[in-house]
Amino acid sequence: MNEQxxxxxxxxxxxxxxxxxxxxxxxxxxxxxENIVYFGDVGRTPYGxxxxxxxxxxxxxxxxxxxxxxxxxxxxxxxxxxxxALEEVQKNFDIPMTGVxxxxxxxxxxxxxxxxxxIIGTNATINSNAxxxxxHDIDPTLxxxxxxxxxxxxxxxxxxxxxxxxxxxxxxxxxxxxxVGVDTLVLGCTHYPILKEVIANVxxxxxxxxxxxxxxxxxxxxxxxxxxxxxxxxxQNPTIAGELKYFVSDVPEKFSKVATRFMGKExxxxxxxxxxxx
Amino acid sequence: MNEQxxxxxxxxxxxxxxxxxxxxxxxxxxxxxENIVYFGDVGRTPYGxxxxxxxxxxxxxxxxxxxxxxxxxxxxxxxxxxxxALEEVQKNFDIPMTGVxxxxxxxxxxxxxxxxxxIIGTNATINSNAxxxxxHDIDPTLxxxxxxxxxxxxxxxxxxxxxxxxxxxxxxxxxxxxxVGVDTLVLGCTHYPILKEVIANVxxxxxxxxxxxxxxxxxxxxxxxxxxxxxxxxxQNPTIAGELKYFVSDVPEKFSKVATRFMGKExxxxxxxxxxxx
Numbered sequence: 114m115n116e117q118x119x120x121x122x123x124x125x126x127x128x129x130x131x132x133x134x135x136x137x138x139x140x141x142x143x144x145x146x147e148n149i150v151y152f153g154d155v156g157r158t159p160y161g162x163x164x165x166x167x168x169x170x171x172x173x174x175x176x177x178x179x180x181x182x183x184x185x186x187x188x189x190x191x192x193x194x195x196x197x198a199l200e201e202v203q204k205n206f207d208i209p210m211t212g213v214x215x216x217x218x219x220x221x222x223x224x225x226x227x228x229x230x231x232i233i234g235t236n237a238t239i240n241s242n243a244x245x246x247x248x249h250d251i252d253p254t255l256x257x258x259x260x261x262x263x264x265x266x267x268x269x270x271x272x273x274x275x276x277x278x279x280x281x282x283x284x285x286x287x288x289x290x291x292x293v294g295v296d297t298l299v300l301g302c303t304h305y306p307i308l309k310e311v312i313a314n315v316x317x318x319x320x321x322x323x324x325x326x327x328x329x330x331x332x333x334x335x336x337x338x339x340x341x342x343x344x345x346x347x348x349q350n351p352t353i354a355g356e357l358k359y360f361v362s363d364v365p366e367k368f369s370k371v372a373t374r375f376m377g378k379e380x381x382x383x384x385x386x387x388x389x390x391x
Numbered sequence: 392m393n394e395q396x397x398x399x400x401x402x403x404x405x406x407x408x409x410x411x412x413x414x415x416x417x418x419x420x421x422x423x424x425e426n427i428v429y430f431g432d433v434g435r436t437p438y439g440x441x442x443x444x445x446x447x448x449x450x451x452x453x454x455x456x457x458x459x460x461x462x463x464x465x466x467x468x469x470x471x472x473x474x475x476a477l478e479e480v481q482k483n484f485d486i487p488m489t490g491v492x493x494x495x496x497x498x499x500x501x502x503x504x505x506x507x508x509x510i511i512g513t514n515a516t517i518n519s520n521a522x523x524x525x526x527h528d529i530d531p532t533l534x535x536x537x538x539x540x541x542x543x544x545x546x547x548x549x550x551x552x553x554x555x556x557x558x559x560x561x562x563x564x565x566x567x568x569x570x571v572g573v574d575t576l577v578l579g580c581t582h583y584p585i586l587k588e589v590i591a592n593v594x595x596x597x598x599x600x601x602x603x604x605x606x607x608x609x610x611x612x613x614x615x616x617x618x619x620x621x622x623x624x625x626x627q628n629p630t631i632a633g634e635l636k637y638f639v640s641d642v643p644e645k646f647s648k649v650a651t652r653f654m655g656k657e658x659x660x661x662x663x664x665x666x667x668x669x
Contacts, residue, residue: 164641263549278559
């Protein structure tokens, strides 16, 4: 592949479904001049309750699809896939990739003052211990408390946000985090930023929330820049927006509806893919 | 196939995951002398938010797997699959099958006094209008009110039952059913019997709840009997219990845990199947 082709190629972003759109939103803020292909595996969502083996199989298929789109760089915008599958899957492909764990873990280490970090995520993410293990690689003296909050994903997807029930569930889940006194809490699932307000409300003003999607967008900006992979359009005219294509693994109607709510503008032109063929 | 082989063959029961265990439990009460193969598609659960096309594809694969187990009769214990896929899938197989919709619909027609029936289920089930359409085939004068309650499945799966938040969500969802004055409410999702108490609590004593799983077990008993397909063991010694085999499409650990809670006894010896190969 010649350099010109590589740099104008799209960035691939994939997720188990709609959650990764919170990452896409952050990427669009920092890299508006890039072409982007987003794949949401809505036909098999959610990944968070499944085993390492199944998530690895699904992640491999997602990456194969993006490879076929000739992407120059892949963002795995799913915490569950990033935690349990990405390291292994990455070995089989010649495309630079980043997951959402490392950027979130690094940001938490930078922010904590008292050295007590909380991690919330799906069962797959929490059971993998990926965040804690990366944080301890950076600083073994930090205390990390990890907790699965499986009801947060359906609550976010249903738009069940400004409700007493959601507040009560968040209070139930997060009480231990308050009791142990974390000063930094990583939202280790791309759906969780949708519930940021209620989580902040329960945790209180003294706790810093880390949005791993936001951190991943920043990290991707740096990696793409350092690798000399910025879209040449960027230098020519930074105000020209890149092309954004959506692909999903089920009929696009529901994705379109939820995505329109997540992105704050109408999401149409969504193409369906039979992901089982990859 | 000779008759002896057919009658001693197992009954196949399948569901998108663990929900169908509420149907299995009822089947075991009425048909304890039958051999049973249960398949739970936990690797692709839940079906209820997916499209007709994807559910039809998954249902076909589930039935193909059971066919390979030489079952004599199939119970589709998933309301979503029964609503949108079973009629079409059934045409391609030479095995008698029953879904959970017709038995539930019939029971509701029998129970209602004021002619106002409520149906609650997943998005797939409610959007299909399958219950309402069957009820109107029997009696076009009945009034049917249908409502999707998508948060009930994750709440049931998480065992989030005896909680204020679950009561508040149920109250939110079911208020319209109370306002229109249904006297009969069909639990049109196999997970919902797990939340029966809280649903009954919200609806009040005057509303009859129909458990479509229970009705399906009764209907299956009748159909199997009328077709002369009872396991011959039944006549020889009705106290001899049949063999029960569990198959799932992800690693069995989580299924085992949830199934043990659902069935009220330890569920082990669960075999994993790669359902994507069917």
